[in-house]
Amino acid sequence: MHYDPANPPFWNGKVAVTPPAGDLTLGQGYAVTVTALQGIGLLNHDPTGPWADTTIRWYADDASKDRIVFSLPGDPLGTVPGERFPTVTDAQGNTSIVVSALGTESLTAIIYAEVASPITGEAYTGSASISFGTVSDTITITPDAPPLYLFNTDQLIDGTYTGDKQFNEVVWSVDPEENPDYAITFDPNPSPATAEDGGRTTQTKMTVYGKNQPTTVTVYAYSADYVRSVGQDFVKGVQSLDFLPASKPPQTGWIELVSLEGNPLAEGSGAPLIQATYRLGNMGGFEPLTWEIVDDSSGGTVSLLTLHGETDVNGVMINRVTTTSTGPVTFTVKVTSDDYGDVGTLDLAFQPKEDVPQLPGQEIMTIHSPDGTTLTIGDTHPLSVDYSGSEVTWIGFPSDRLVFGQTESKTTTVQVLDGPDIPDAAVMTVHFNKDIGAYDYGYLALSFKTKQTQGVVGVTIDKAYALNTDTFVDPTVQSQVIACQLQLQADNNQNQQILLPTDPGTIVASFVNAQGNDLPKKTDGTYYINTGNDGKATFFVGSENPSTFILNTQWQNKDQPASATLTVATNAPPGTWPAPVVPDLGGGTTLQIPSGCPAPTFQVTIPNGAPAGNMALLLNSRIVYRGLVDPAKNPVVEVAYCALDLSGTNVLVYLPESSVNLSLPCSFTVDTTNGNPQTGPCPNLERKLFAPDGLDASQTIGAGDILPPGLSVYIEPYENMEAGDDVITAFFYLQGTDVLSQETGGVALSINNIVVSEPYPVTNDSFKDGSIPMTLPQWAAAGYANGQLQVDYMVVGKKNGTRWSEVSPIVPFNTTIPFPSA
Numbered sequence: 001m002h003y004d005p006a007n008p009p010f011w012n013g014k015v016a017v018t019p020p021a022g023d024l025t026l027g028q029g030y031a032v033t034v035t036a037l038q039g040i041g042l043l044n045h046d047p048t049g050p051w052a053d054t055t056i057r058w059y060a061d062d063a064s065k066d067r068i069v070f071s072l073p074g075d076p077l078g079t080v081p082g083e084r085f086p087t088v089t090d091a092q093g094n095t096s097i098v099v100s101a102l103g104t105e106s107l108t109a110i111i112y113a114e115v116a117s118p119i120t121g122e123a124y125t126g127s128a129s130i131s132f133g134t135v136s137d138t139i140t141i142t143p144d145a146p147p148l149y150l151f152n153t154d155q156l157i158d159g160t161y162t163g164d165k166q167f168n169e170v171v172w173s174v175d176p177e178e179n180p181d182y183a184i185t186f187d188p189n190p191s192p193a194t195a196e197d198g199g200r201t202t203q204t205k206m207t208v209y210g211k212n213q214p215t216t217v218t219v220y221a222y223s224a225d226y227v228r229s230v231g232q233d234f235v236k237g238v239q240s241l242d243f244l245p246a247s248k249p250p251q252t253g254w255i256e257l258v259s260l261e262g263n264p265l266a267e268g269s270g271a272p273l274i275q276a277t278y279r280l281g282n283m284g285g286f287e288p289l290t291w292e293i294v295d296d297s298s299g300g301t302v303s304l305l306t307l308h309g310e311t312d313v314n315g316v317m318i319n320r321v322t323t324t325s326t327g328p329v330t331f332t333v334k335v336t337s338d339d340y341g342d343v344g345t346l347d348l349a350f351q352p353k354e355d356v357p358q359l360p361g362q363e364i365m366t367i368h369s370p371d372g373t374t375l376t377i378g379d380t381h382p383l384s385v386d387y388s389g390s391e392v393t394w395i396g397f398p399s400d401r402l403v404f405g406q407t408e409s410k411t412t413t414v415q416v417l418d419g420p421d422i423p424d425a426a427v428m429t430v431h432f433n434k435d436i437g438a439y440d441y442g443y444l445a446l447s448f449k450t451k452q453t454q455g456v457v458g459v460t461i462d463k464a465y466a467l468n469t470d471t472f473v474d475p476t477v478q479s480q481v482i483a484c485q486l487q488l489q490a491d492n493n494q495n496q497q498i499l500l501p502t503d504p505g506t507i508v509a510s511f512v513n514a515q516g517n518d519l520p521k522k523t524d525g526t527y528y529i530n531t532g533n534d535g536k537a538t539f540f541v542g543s544e545n546p547s548t549f550i551l552n553t554q555w556q557n558k559d560q561p562a563s564a565t566l567t568v569a570t571n572a573p574p575g576t577w578p579a580p581v582v583p584d585l586g587g588g589t590t591l592q593i594p595s596g597c598p599a600p601t602f603q604v605t606i607p608n609g610a611p612a613g614n615m616a617l618l619l620n621s622r623i624v625y626r627g628l629v630d631p632a633k634n635p636v637v638e639v640a641y642c643a644l645d646l647s648g649t650n651v652l653v654y655l656p657e658s659s660v661n662l663s664l665p666c667s668f669t670v671d672t673t674n675g676n677p678q679t680g681p682c683p684n685l686e687r688k689l690f691a692p693d694g695l696d697a698s699q700t701i702g703a704g705d706i707l708p709p710g711l712s713v714y715i716e717p718y719e720n721m722e723a724g725d726d727v728i729t730a731f732f733y734l735q736g737t738d739v740l741s742q743e744t745g746g747v748a749l750s751i752n753n754i755v756v757s758e759p760y761p762v763t764n765d766s767f768k769d770g771s772i773p774m775t776l777p778q779w780a781a782a783g784y785a786n787g788q789l790q791v792d793y794m795v796v797g798k799k800n801g802t803r804w805s806e807v808s809p810i811v812p813f814n815t816t817i818p819f820p821s822a
Contacts, residue, residue: 736787
C-alpha cells in the first residue's frame with residue numbers, strides 16, 4: 001500500500017460487527033464477524049473500498065471478560081479469558097472469530113472489535129451484544145427497516161428482549177465522544193416496553209445529524225425501572241448501526257440535548273446539568289440560545305437556572321434544571337437558536353430520589369475542593385475526583401464563566417475570571433460507561449464570590465466568649481481570654497498597622513499580646529497592632545468586668561469588612577438589671593423537658609426595665625443569643641433544651657451592650673421525667689421540602705468558614721410557595737467538644753446546641769436571586785472542636801400549615817483555632 005499525502009484517504013472508522021443469530025449455549029463456540037470497509041479503505045485511495053490485510057483486536061467488556069474465550073475456527077484452545085485476541089482482515093475487509101462463554105450461569109457480554117489507523121494511530125471500534133444461556137438478559141437492537149440514512153427523522157429502531165425480566169421502559173443512548181461530528185436523538189426516550197410473546201419489545205425513532213458521509217453509531221439501551229433493592233430486573237443491549245449519506249441533506253443546524261445524570265432525575269439532589277450542543281454546518285460557537293420548559297406535568301414546578309445564554313467555541317452550553325415538586329414530574333427541555341430558529345428538545349422526568357437508584361455497574365464519583373465550596377473570583381482553585389477509571393471530563397455551570405485548567409484529568413483547577421458573584425455554580429465529572437450505556441458522574445455545588453484584593457480578610461477566634469479575669473488579662477489562661485487572629489491580604493502585608501475600633505466605642509475589655517502586655521493605643525483610645533511577615537497578627541481579649549461588643553478593623557484609614565462579635569467576663573457577679581423570664585417555669589424553679597419531637601427550644605423573655613438595644617443572653621456563662629432586643633415589645637428568644645445542664649442548676653443572665661453589668665439571674669433545674677432534650681433533627685417528621693443547599697459532607701467547616709456574617713445555607717424555591725403567608729425558620733444542629741470546658745476543667749465536655757434563625761417572611765421577591773440565604777452567625781458557631789453540623793428548616797403558613805424540609809448532610813465541624821502560645 002502507498003500513502004500519498006497529496007491525495008489522502010478518507011477515515012471515518014466504520015467497523016461493523018455481526019453477532020451470531022439464535023439462542024446461544026454456554027460452552028459452545030459461535031462465530032462473530034467484522035467488516036471494515038466504506039470510508040477507511042486504502043486500496044487506490046478509494047473511500048468506498050475495503051480495509052484489507054489489517055489487524056482487528058477482539059475483547060469483551062469488563063464485566064464479562066473473565067468468562068469470554070476467543071479462538072480461531074478449528075482451534076480448540078483459544079485465549080486465556082480476559083486477554084485480547086488478534087485476527088487479520090481479508091481482501092474484502094472481513095474477518096471472524098469464535099466466541100464462547102465459560103461457567104454455568106447465563107451471561108450477556110459486549111464483544112468489541114478494534115482497529116487502529118495505520119496513518120493516524122486512532123482507534124475505531126465496533127461492538128455487539130451477545131447472550132449465552134437458556135434465558136436472554138440482553139436487549140437486541142435492530143433497525144426496523146434497513147438501510148438507515150443520515151438526517152432521516154422517521155426511521156425506527158427496535159429493541160427486543162426474550163427473557164423473563166420485567167420492565168416497562170427502555171433508555172437509549174450513545175457515547176458522544178465516539179461520534180464527535182454528529183448529533184443523535186431518540187424519540188421517545190425512554191421508550192415504552194410492551195409484553196410480547198413472553199418477552200418485551202420497544203421502538204424509538206433514531207435520527208443522526210452531521211457530516212453527510214457513511215458512519216457507524218454504537219447504540220446502547222437499558223431498562224429504566226428495575227427493582228431498586230437488588231437490581232434484578234436490569235437488562236441492557238448494545239449494537240453498532242450503519243448510516244448511509246442522505247441524498248439531499250437539509251441545510252439547517254441541529255441542537256443535541258443530553259442529561260448528564262441520565263433519566264429520570266432525582267429530586268432534592270442539587271440541580272442536574274443539561275448539556276446543549278449546537279452545530280450549524282461547521283460552526284455553532286458563540287450562538288445565542290433560548291431555553292424553556294414545556295409540557296410540565298406539575299403545572300410549573302420545573303425551572304431552569306438561566307433562560308438565555310451563548311454557546312462556547314465548541315458550540316456547547318450548560319444549564320441547570322430544578323423542581324420544587326416532591327412527586328413524579330415529566331417535562332420537556334426546549335432550546336431554540338435565537339438567530340436561526342433551530343430547535344432541540346429533551347424529554348425528562350423528576351422522581352423522588354429514593355425511586356432513582358444507581359444503575360448496576362454505574363459509579364458515582366466524589367469531587368474534592370480543598371479550598372471549600374465558597375471560592376473567590378479571579379483565583380485558581382484546585383479540584384480532584386475519586387474514580388476507579390483513568391479518564392474523566394470536567395463540566396461546569398455556568399459554562400460561560402467557569403474555566404478549567406484541564407478538562408480530561410482526575411485533577412484540575414477551576415477559575416472564574418471576573419464578573420458578578422455566582423451563588424449557584426456547579427461542577428461535574430463524567431465518563432461514559434460503555435458497559436451500561438450511561439454516564440458515571442460526580443457532582444459538587446459551588447459558589448464564587450468577589451475576593452477582597454486589598455485589606456483584612458477576616459478575624460478568626462478560638463471561641464466567642466471568655467470568663468472574667470482576676471486583676472489583669474493573662475493570655476496563658478485560655479478560659480479568660482478570646483484568642484483573635486486577623487489576616488491582611490495586600491501587596492505588602494508585612495508590618496502593617498491595623499486599628500481595632502469597637503462598637504460601642506468605649507469598652508472595659510483589654511487587648512493584650514502573647515506576653516500579656518497591653519496593645520498600644522491611639523490618642524482616642526483605639527487599640528492597634530502590626531502584622532507579622534505572613535500578614536497575620538494575633539492578640540487576646542479579656543476583662544474583669546463583663547462586656548459585649550463588635551470588634552472592627554481599619555487599615556490605611558479605611559474601614560474593613562472583617563469583624564467579630566465578642567463577649568467577655570461572662571461569669572462575672574450578677575448585676576441589678578431585672579432577671580430574664582422563662583415562661584414555662586410558671587413561677588417555679590424546675591423546667592420540664594417535653595416529650596415528643598420536634599421540641600427543640602424553650603422561650604426566654606427580656607422584661608421591662610432592661611435597656612433596649614443589642615445584648616447577649618448567657619446560659620451557664622455560655623453565649624446562646626446575641627442580637628437586638630426591645631423589652632417594650634415583649635421579645636422572645638429561643639434557647640435550646642440541649643444546651644442546658646441536666647444534672648445541676650442552670651443560670652440565665654443577659655448583658656446589655658450599653659452596660660458593664662449583668663442582669664439578675666434566673667436559676668432553675670431540669671426535670672427529664674417526660675423526655676430528654678432534642679439534639680438533632682427529628683427522625684419522625686414527614687419531610688416534603690428539599691434540604692437546604694450549600695453544605696458538603698466531604699468538607700470540614702473551619703474557623704475561616706464562619707467569618708461574619710457567618711455560615712450560610714441556601715433555601716431553594718419550594719413547592720406551593722405562598723408569598724405573604726409562608727414564614728421560613730432554619731434550625732442549625734451543632735454537636736462537638738466545648739473548648740472552654742476543656743480549658744477550665746481539663747476534661748473535654750461534649751456540648752450540643754440548636755440555633756434557630758430569625759423567622760423569614762416570604763415575599764414575591766424572595767427568590768429573585770435564586771435562593772434565600774439562612775445564616776449561622778460566628779458568635780454561635782465558634783469554639784467547637786471535633787464536631788458536626790446539620791441543618792433543616794420549616795415553612796409555616798395559614799394555607800399549607802407546617803411543612804419540614806429534608807435534612808442536610810452531616811458536615812464535620814471544627815470552628816476553633818489552635819490557641820497561640822506565648
